[in-house]
Amino acid sequence: MADIRPFKALRYNTATENMSAVICPPYDVISPQQEAALLANDPHNFIRIEYAKTIPGDDETCNRYTRALSHLQKWLRDEVLKQDDKPAYYLHEHTYTFGGEKVIRRGLFARVRLEEWDKMIVRPHERTMAGPKKDRIKLIGTLEADTSPVFGLYQDDGRFIGSVLDQVTAWPEAIEFAGEPGESHRLWVITDVEAVSAIQRAFTEKPIYIADGHHRYESSLAYRNERNNLDPKIPPDAAVNFVMMSLTDMADPGLLILPTHRVIKGLSKNLLYILPERLREHFNVETLKASNGGWENLKTLMAEDSSRFFIFGLSGDDILSLTVKNQPKVEGFMPSGHTATYRGMDVSVVDHVVLEDILGMNAMDEERVAYDHDMDSTISRVKSGEFQFAFILKPVKPETIQAISDAKDRMPRKSTYFYPKLPSGIVVYRLRD
Known part of the structure; x- marks a missing residue:
């Protein structure tokens, strides 16, 4: 199925650059405060390429994209960034802390052949919006590079891939560096012929599921189509026909999916x-x-497999726990054409039945609906009066993502939040041969 290949990554020159100071979060989660801090942190911080600033007076010849290109070209000339000599896979261990425990998530950076969704080789699970794709297409086209990876999942039931990666982690690591507070990273460069061949063979029977980065994937796909329409003689194995991904086993113990709670304001x-x-x-x-163990009960109920959801803010400090009375009746409020898996998700029930039908709102009304993956923050935003109440949702399981994707269905937007986000700047994929 999936065509997974090694590539010659652009990487920071660790002889001169401090990786902890130059990586940055992906573009879609960088706050204005983070932006200012990263720009001040190091003159070579990757934010200058990943999320260059917009300046008043920008035009077609001078803008955030051309400034990103200028930085990329200068850093290549100055050997701040260097391209590897040999094609490689890059094994990445991302260590983080959650719930007071240290967790390790393992991902494999590779280039993956771009495929149209209908081929079911690469499978999405969420809907996307046009706006973010326009930005990414412009950046990809200007830089001729993928600056941040698409996060993909795969099944490794026989642990064929896992056994190879286990061996790699016994090698001396190529590089080790800190990340966001409480996070650290290790990276191995895999050029061993047997290991590369074994990994490539193992993926030929597997589809890839998009976990995070649907916009990035669709942007790369659109850019590829644009380039191939302009020049039909581009070779099938040209760099532009692939996208950079970080691939993680669905059974990886470090794979953490947080729910995306909804906080509501502006209701009469x-x-x-x-x-x-x-x-x-x-x-x-x-x-x-709340006075009788309500929050502990909430944690227990959130672990069950049902379309139960919760509301905080309508009953003082107490929590309302809601389950569907009549599933067929409730499903009647949902858009047609969706699978039973979709109709049974708590996020679907909240968006379509409560927000759209009962409250008469658009579930994507960003004036009155906001999203938060942290429960403590969600509760705090209601208690502070910033929002009137909150829908507390359960996390989506990897098997639900697989079921939705396999059925060619799509979850509502803002259904999943993969934590922590993959940093940008560890490896870069150039779309030049």
Whole structure:
């Protein structure tokens, strides 16, 4: 199935550069505060390429994309960045702390042949929006490079790939560096002929599931199509026909998917008053008393496999736990054409039944709906009065992502949050042969 290949990555010259100071978060999670700190942190921080600043007066010849290209070209001339001599896979261990425990997630940087969705070789699970893709296509086209990887998942039931990677981790690591607070990284460069061949063979029978980076993948696909339309003689194995990915086993113990809670504001007092009654028309509503172990009960219930969801902010400090009364009736409020897996997800129930039908809102109304993957932050934003109440959702499991993808369905937007985000700047894939 998937065509996975090694590549000659552009990487920071570790003889002169401190990797801890030059990597940055992916473009879509960089806050203004982070942007300022990263720009001040190091003159070679990768944010100057990944997310160059927009300046008043920018035009077609001078803009954030041309500035990113200027940095890339200068850093290559100055050997801040250097291209590897041999094609390689790059094994990345991302160590982080969650819930007070140290966790390690393993990913393999590779270039993956771009495929149209209908071939079912690379499989998406979420819907995308046009705006972010325009930005990425422009950056890819200007730089002729993939600056940040698409995060992909694969199944390794026989651990054929895992056994090879286990051997690689016994090698002396090529590089070790710190990341965000509480995070660290190790990177191995895999050029061994037997290891490269074994990895490539193992993937020929596997599809790839997009975990994070749908916009990046679709941007690369659009850019490839654009280039091939302009020049139909581009060879099939040309660099532009591939995209850089970081690939992780679905069974990796470090794979963490956080829920994306919804926090709501801007509703009228009358609507808030009648909301509990309207909810009871469709849901069994149980109150988890905060004074009687309600938050501990919440943690237990969040681990169960059901379309149960929770609301905080409508009943003081207590939590409302909701389950569907009549599944066929509730499914009638959902868009047609979706699978039973989609219709059974708590995020689908909240978006389509509660937000759209009961509250008459657009689930993507960014004026009144915000998203937060951290429960403590979610609760705090309601208690502070910033938001009126919150929908607390359960995390999506990897097998749900697989089921949705295999059925050619798509989850609602903002259904998953893979934690932690992959940094940008560890490796770069050039689209030049």
